Amino acid sequence: SGEMIKAMNDDLTVLNSWDHLKKIENYEEIAGTILFRRLFAKCPETKTLFGFPVDMDTDSPKLLESRRFKIHSKHFVEMLDRALLMLETSQLEENMKSLGEMHVCYGVKEEYFPLMGEALIFTLKKCLPGEFNPAVKTAWLHVYDKMSGQMIRAMKQAKK
Numbered sequence: 001s002g003e004m005i006k007a008m009n010d011d012l013t014v015l016n017s018w019d020h021l022k023k024i025e026n027y028e029e030i031a032g033t034i035l036f037r038r039l040f041a042k043c044p045e046t047k048t049l050f051g052f053p054v055d056m057d058t059d060s061p062k063l064l065e066s067r068r069f070k071i072h073s074k075h076f077v078e079m080l081d082r083a084l085l086m087l088e089t090s091q092l093e094e095n096m097k098s099l100g101e102m103h104v105c106y107g108v109k110e111e112y113f114p115l116m117g118e119a120l121i122f123t124l125k126k127c128l129p130g131e132f133n134p135a136v137k138t139a140w141l142h143v144y145d146k147m148s149g150q151m152i153r154a155m156k157q158a159k160k
Helices: 002-021 027-042 044-050 067-085 091-105 112-127 134-159
Strands: none
Touching (some): 002 067, 044 067, 067 091, 091 134, 112 134
């Protein structure tokens, strides 16, 4: 069906731009830092999930040089990388389900997901300035919606 072809094209577009991002040296830390600084700026309360005070400046060397911040930033990008490798497999939903269940324990709220999506788009645009066109953005939004939707469903189930 047309929907399925569109989804496959989105997957390919996303994987292609992700491959380009991965060519950046130390991409996990670079992309992770941009992403979480953006998330913290847009939603300061998310800083508390990482053990930082809400009012900590996102330019603070204390934040940027924090081992915990660096490790988590890298870990998020590695997690995204693993999920993207499963994009066209049946494993994706299972993976998103267990991530969703895990994130309930961390205190992650559903309303953080759109903010994280915005931070992801912001990060990709910054890291891939030459190729982040509207079509690539749309593909990423579709893929992110699919992945985050699966996580949110699992979170709702886990809370019951």
